[in-house]
Amino acid sequence: MADDYGYGSSDDEFCDRVCDDYDDVGFQEPEDETEFSGFNGEASSCKVIRKESLLAAQKDDLQRVMDLLSLKEHHARTLLIHYRWDADKVFMVFVEKGKEQLYAEAGVSVVETNNLSSSNVSSKISCEICFEEFPANKTTTMDCGHCFCNECWTEHFIVKINEGQSRRITCMAHKCYSICNEENIRNLVSARDPQLAEKFDRFLLESYIEDNKKVKWCPSVPHCGNAVRVEDDEYCEVECACGLQFCFSCSSEAHSPCSCLMWELWVRKCKDESETVNWITVNTKYCPKCHKPVDKNGGCNLVRCICGQPFCWLCGRPTGTQHNWNGIANHECGRYKEERVQETELARKALWRYTHYFNRYKAHMDSLKAEEKLKEKLRHKMDALESRELETKDCSWVSNGFYRLTRSRHILLYSYPFAYFMFGEELFKNEMSKQEQTIKQNLFEDQQQQLETNIERLSMSLEEPFADYPEDKVLEIRMKIINLSAVTDNLCRKLYDCIDNELLGPLQQATHIIAPYRSNGVERASELSGSFSAKTGNILVAETGANIGSLC
Incomplete structure (x- = not known):
């Protein structure tokens, strides 16, 4: 064992082995020797993304789907929201099931229809929701082909937005699960309530974080307003720009080599005082009347609960209060019971x-x-x-x-x-x-x-x-610390x-699954300048402000 770690070797062999270990693990001098900032051997792939960069990241994913499937932006967004902003999953379903099945599962309707709102304004259209007739320019037709009056559409959209369902608002028609055109939603709602239309836009932007399995809010308290995105493995530990290190998978504190489930169970076990319950189980008996735990503070096995009920400490059964020469009057429990022991x-x-x-x-x-x-x-x-x-x-x-x-x-x-x-x-x-x-x-x-x-x-x-x-x-202790570190x-x-x-x-x-070991520790976020491509960088941090509304 000593030879493996360098102890007990000659001075020259010791120094050679230490230097080799020092180089192998990638130790680098800190940029500022007075700061305990860990190791700075390579550029960080964690990036702080401002408002514009977050929008660019979202646009990049949208553009990939739009280019591949020749779709409009709102259709591409519908697909990505359905598949949790996983463009690779969209492409995989497209290859395996085909375009029609891909669209059907996500509620995308790509139908070439004449927009009745641009028809002859003198023509009348009957709305099947309110059963009134309206001029064609007072109605709206969605991509699925269903047409209703603007008032009914607007009421429908307002209800859905206030219920928090604005990311996937479906058509009002019976058994139609197509997702409504976001541009139509925005135009109709803004005509009545501009602030609610802004809320709708915020929900669409928020979906890039809330629905994306590779993007999560930093769990800092108070909230720093940052979100973190990982490109490859979601089972990792990351450090936000605010300095908080956390497990990306479960958003708890960084806890490897514990798995997320193990850590959850451990925290619960420590918090719910389960071992206090264990102690009570071992050292107390429950009253057969009120079922409260009772601790025996004397030698006699006839105990009395605070409710007044006497019972036998050995078997827990209720008894009277009288003794005889052999034990508790009219009570026997001397037979051995293996299961209780x-x-x-x-x-x-x-x-x-x-x-x-x-x-x-x-x-x-x-x-x-x-x-x-x-x-x-x-x-x-x-x-x-x-x-x-x-x-x-x-x-x-x-x-x-x-x-x-x-x-x-x-x-x-x-x-x-x-x-x-x-x-x-x-x-x-x-x-x-x-x-x-x-x-x-x-x-x-x-x-x-x-x-x-x-x-x-x-x-x-x-x-x-x-x-x-x-x-x-000093040189001796220096070599010792370097060796021990390696x-x-x-x-x-x-x-x-x-x-x-x-x-x-x-x-x-x-x-x-546990987060892999990183010799240099959890990767830190650095500032991102310029535009962003979803294919670059391993971890991306989006600084969005404490309120999602600040993004828009």
């Missing part, structure tokens, strides 16, 4: 197991918070080192070491909720035999323990007062590989 023992084990994982989760959470204070101390140490006449002025190893410490601590923190559910009976009870579970648990815990050991070594090394050391000692990064990667290939992989659990 087993239930109590299982409840105790479940409580102990939860306590084991929760205490370690909480301990690393506290360590992570405490290490935030270390950040300022390290900055002072870096300033002190830079002020000295040392041969090596570069102090980026300090900031890089601190970043690796917090990044790895974060991963170790969430590995405990993962282990709780991975090796428990809540999720995978029938997926593994007891022997398989034991083997996998030992494998995981070995790697988890190695990671934990090296994280603590790295933390202790950063705590050392190396700013006051002589130069040879080793810790490698162990994090191995832990993720173990989860993917050895634990979750063989189970083929689609509901337990």
Whole structure:
């Protein structure tokens, strides 16, 4: 083990191995050595998009569909809204099912009809909604061919917009599911209520975020007004321009290597005080009359609830209040019942197991918070080192070491909720035999323990007062921190590989996909200038303002 990580080697071999590890993991000097900004080795593919850029992103997807299918913009928008703004899905359905089926499923009607509103104004048309006759220029025909008076259309559109259904307003005709032309909706509604027409436009723009599985609002509180778009994998962790890191799949805090379901269950378990209920189950009995939990504070097995009901502590059945020489008068429960003993023992084990994982989760959470204070101390140490006449002025190893410490601590923190559910009976009870579970648990815990050991070594090394050391000692601690940083990064990667290939992989659990490991951490958003193409960039951030109305 020592040879793998560089400990116990000669000085020359040690330095060579450290330098190789340092280069392999892509460590780069921060642009500003006094800032603990992680690694800046490559340009960020996260972009902050302003109002115009968001509109351009939407237009780009629309144009792709319009060009391929020779459609008008409102028809292309209807298709994309139906398929959650997934242009690739539109193309796939088009190839597999054909144009007619594609249009039918999305409610698109492309019918060449004469617009009756442009006909002879003297002609009269009967509206089948209000049963009155109107001049042709007072009626509107939708793409599906159905024609009604403008007043009925307007009332229909106003109701749908106020109900929040403006993204897919269908025709009023019986059993017609065609989506109405958005231009007709806009013109008719704006004639009566311009503000409601603006609301309709906002809903259409909002659909690019609300209906797009690759675009989500940043879950910051208070809301920063940003949205995040990913191009490829929705199972990832992203950092918004406001600084919040979150899981793109479930919008919770970044929680890998926990899956979204595991994290949801863990949060629920911690919040609903379920273990308090477990403690009550183990240490109390329920009154047979009022069903409230009762704790026994004496040695006698005849207990009395606050409601006045006496009952036997051993079996829980109601009794009288009298004793005899053998026990409670007119009551016997001395026969052994295996199931009650087993239930109590299982409840105790479940409580102990939860306590084991929760205490370690909480301990690393506290360590992570405490290490935030270390950040300022390290900055002072870096300033002190830079002020000295040392041969090596570069102090980026300090900031890089601190970043690796917090990044790895974060991963170790969430590995405990993962282990709780991975090796428990809540999720995978029938997926593994007891022997398989034991083997996998030992494998995981070995790697988890190695990671934990090296994280603590790295933390202790950063705590050392190396700013006051002589130069040879500074170089020694420098090499030690660089080496520990590389080793810790490698162990994090191995832990993720173990989860993917050895634990979750063989189970083929689609509901337990975890975000991949990123050595340089969650990708940050940067400013986007100029126009936007949907094919460029991996993650796009749209700054829309706290109110969606600011987009329009």
